[in-house]
Amino acid sequence: MKVTQYFLYTRNRPDRSCIEEKWIQDAIENPIRTEKQKDNRIRKWIYVKEVNKYLRVILLSDGVTVHNAFFDRNFQE
Secondary structure (H helix, E strand, O other): OOEOHHHHHHOOOOOOOOOOHHHHHHHHHOOOEEEEOOOOOEEEEEEEOOOOEEEEEEEOOOOOOEEEEEEOOOOOO
């Protein structure tokens, strides 16, 4: 999985260290929603049953490199 330095830095935060790489990969491959941001980055969401939360993954415009991943408290299907 390609990632940015920012992703590696934020991965150390207590609220993000529990996010499993498998969940990130699932969001990339099988999102329940995908949106393109104004800066051409790509947002993808999945629902993670194990923690009962929605995970948002932000990819760079190449659609491959993970820039950010976090549980999105405001997401609504």
